[in-house]
Amino acid sequence: MPETEFVARLKDVTKTHMLDKVEIQALKGITADIPRNKFNVIIGQSGSGKSTLLNLIGCIDTPTTGSIEVCGKDVASFSDDEMSDFRARHIGFIFQTFNLMPVFSAYENVEYPLLINKTPAGERRERVLATLEKVGLVDHRDKFPNELSGGQRQRVAIARALVKNPEMVLADEPTANLDHRTGTEIIELMQNIQAKDKTTFIFSSHDKNLITNAEDLFMIMDGVIL
Amino acid sequence: MKTLQIAYRNICRNKRRSLMTVLAIAVSSASVLLFGGNISSIIYTLQTGYVRTSGHIHIYKEGYSKYGATNPSAYGMEDYGNITRIVDSDPVVKPQLRLVMPFLAFQGIAGNFTADTSQSFFGMGIVPSLFEKLMTWDQYHLKVTKDEVATGLKDEDLSGGVIGYGMAERLNLCGDLQLADCAVPPARKEPADSAPAEDFSALTRDDFPPQASGKAAATARLDLLAATSGGAPNVVSVNLRKAMKMGSKAFNEGLIIMNLDLAQKLISGRGTKKVTGLMVQLNRTDNTELVRRRLQQILPQNTYEVKTFGEVRPMYGQTISMFLTIFGFMALIMGVIVLFTTINTMSMSVMERISEIGTARALGLRRSAIIKQFVGEGFLLGTFGATLGVAAALAVSFVINVMEITWTPPDYANPVLLSIHMFLQPLFLPCCWLGLIAVATLSSVIPARNAARMAIVDALRHN
Structure with missing residues (x-):
């Protein structure tokens, strides 16, 4: 994969949803370049289109019009399997509701992306333990999600996103389900990891107060980047 | 192996529902085996009776x-x-x-x-x-x-x-x-x-x-x-x-x-x-x-004619045909029960795990892997149910055979033993076992395909 200055480039991207029989235009011709190796933040109110934008960058949705280049690839031409493989290799996700697999322990949740990538067992174990160490949960590795606090669950989710060394990590309002103190801790953790590993983070939030050290800030309102 | 391990954990999430499904498959499996074993016993008893009284072949003058x-x-x-x-x-x-x-x-x-x-x-x-x-x-x-x-x-x-x-x-x-x-x-x-x-x-x-x-x-x-x-x-x-x-x-x-x-x-x-x-x-x-x-x-x-016992006594073939028809009909009904039970269970499981399906897909799991995951669960339910059914059928048949219960078949003067033999046809038991597992596995394909076809963003939104 050729190393470019931008991890994602969007040109005249629109996205229209159908809600029952009503057409809703979530994104209205967005053009943006998301820089590599930065802690990027997309700020916007609820319904402003930030989640839709993250979904398009994360290759889990396709634009209605316009083009998107992710990690130097025009993903519009990918088949569904190619898109899955691309996500498995290059993109990590952190969700607002953690989205951990309830039947997996913390260790297994972190290991899951490596299983999808068919990483050899020895390397898998090494990387899972190292990543759990990074988020401070190595002692909780055998616990299941229902045995962990909200903050711990989100740390597991962060570890799951980071374990495969993705080119970028997308975090869609990762603190929305956490109290203020835990949310701040989570953001600090992500910022620390980013500063240390130079992983590209694209972080969305509707709360401006939570964002202190954003290197690149994208403001979105009514489907348009300001 | 990992797929089956994950499948096992998933079916253990709703123990009661999985148990009911396994029991439904087990009852179907045991019913088919016991009925089939009894029919098999009747057919071979009939054959033994004919062969003991008139041999396998008759030679007559043309x-x-x-x-x-x-x-x-x-x-x-x-x-x-x-x-x-x-x-x-x-x-x-x-x-x-x-x-x-x-x-x-x-x-x-x-x-x-x-x-x-x-x-x-x-x-x-x-x-x-x-x-x-x-x-x-x-x-x-x-x-x-x-x-x-x-x-x-x-x-x-x-x-x-x-x-x-x-x-x-x-x-x-x-x-x-x-x-x-x-x-x-x-x-x-x-x-x-x-x-x-x-x-x-x-x-x-x-x-x-x-x-x-x-x-x-x-x-x-x-x-x-x-x-x-x-x-x-x-x-x-x-x-x-x-x-x-x-x-x-x-x-x-x-x-x-x-x-x-x-x-x-x-x-x-x-x-x-x-x-x-x-x-x-x-x-x-x-x-x-x-x-x-x-x-x-x-x-x-052109001097002698050679007839098998089935030709000398056509009732033998007719009896077999009748029992096989009844057995086929019953096996079909049991198969349909297993089919709908498994479809229902797997559909419920898919509905409850939409968000997980979206997450797995976002993490890079292919559609085929999602199908494999749910089909694996259907396979395990079928395997547990069919195996339990085989065990139950073996136990029931053992008890019935030991008890030496008798019954009088139509047009018989004397009672014969009611027996259940599932091993007279060596392929009967493995075929029933595999057949029900196959039905359970195949019936999970429809819910699995529905799960795999979900739009990832819609699935992730389903929290």
Whole structure:
């Protein structure tokens, strides 16, 4: 994969949803370049289109019009399997509701992306333990999600996103389900990891107060980047 | 392996629902196996009964099966000794052969004049030693009835015979044959002036003088009247050694088995001794067709006809067809139950895990892997259910077989054992087991495909 200055480039991207029989235009011709190796933040109110934008960058949705280049690839031409493989290799996700697999322990949740990538067992174990160490949960590795606090669950989710060394990590309002103190801790953790590993983070939030050290800030309102 | 491990954990999430699904599959599996095992047992019992009484193959004079019933003397075999030697010495037939026995089937009237009773009968002349061997054939190691069956006749006992139990009751032979549980007909009131009835037993006195009295063994004499092959009436006496439960009601109430010599004396008189045909019993039923083809090759062309027991007794094939149809219908219903139960369970599971499906897809899991995951769960449910069903069926069949429960089949005079044998057809149990697993696995494909087709963003939104 050729190393470019931008991890994602969007040109005249629109996205229209159908809600029952009503057409809703979530994104209205967005053009943006998301820089590599930065802690990027997309700020916007609820319904402003930030989640839709993250979904398009994360290759889990396709634009209605316009083009998107992710990690130097025009993903519009990918088949569904190619898109899955691309996500498995290059993109990590952190969700607002953690989205951990309830039947997996913390260790297994972190290991899951490596299983999808068919990483050899020895390397898998090494990387899972190292990543759990990074988020401070190595002692909780055998616990299941229902045995962990909200903050711990989100740390597991962060570890799951980071374990495969993705080119970028997308975090869609990762603190929305956490109290203020835990949310701040989570953001600090992500910022620390980013500063240390130079992983590209694209972080969305509707709360401006939570964002202190954003290197690149994208403001979105009514489907348009300001 | 990891897929099945994950599948196992997922089906354990809703234990009650999974347990109900497994139980539904288990009940279906056990029902199919028990019913199939019982049908299998009935079919093989039926086969064993036919082979024990008439062998696998009959050799008749050409045309007997079409016209022999109306003119048996014209279709009798004279050179049966020679044919027996041909069959016995053939290098292809010999290894498969258990025995060849000549037999003479005929009809007549039997009279017990000491009790003033008589009735028509089916007569069967046999070679006692061969007939005893015929009746011990047991390819499937089946216990058909609680009691062992043997005629007790000897080759040298030329006037000996056995009679159907029901016929013995009708002819008022219960006391003479010392029969237990025997229905004795009510005593008739004779008119005071009636003279003693003349009987035709005097005609036989020269041939078989009355035996000395005071014997310990139960015995009774019957006088048999039949038409000879020349059309003249003839009479012989048979000394009954035993009354046997014959299975079929018609035989039980009308069959007399006797030494072939006696039967030939009755039917052939002083003429050439003939038999109706030859019974050929093989070691294994599986070789019947092979031996039949061989016999058709080695016997003189257009002189003899070779019939299998299925052709001689078409009811055998008809019974199998009937039971297989019923079994197929039942298996279909059970399959449909498993199908809908699994579809329902897997659909519920998909509905409950939409968000997880979206997450897994976002992490890079392919659609095919999602399908594999849910199909794996269906496979495990099917495997657990079918295996539990096999275990339950084995336990129930063991108990039923040990209890020796009896039942009386239609048109049977006597009860037979209700047994369940699931291993007589070696592929039956594994096929049922695999079949139900396949149904459960395949029925999870539809919910799995629905799960895999979900739009990732819609699935992730479903929290």
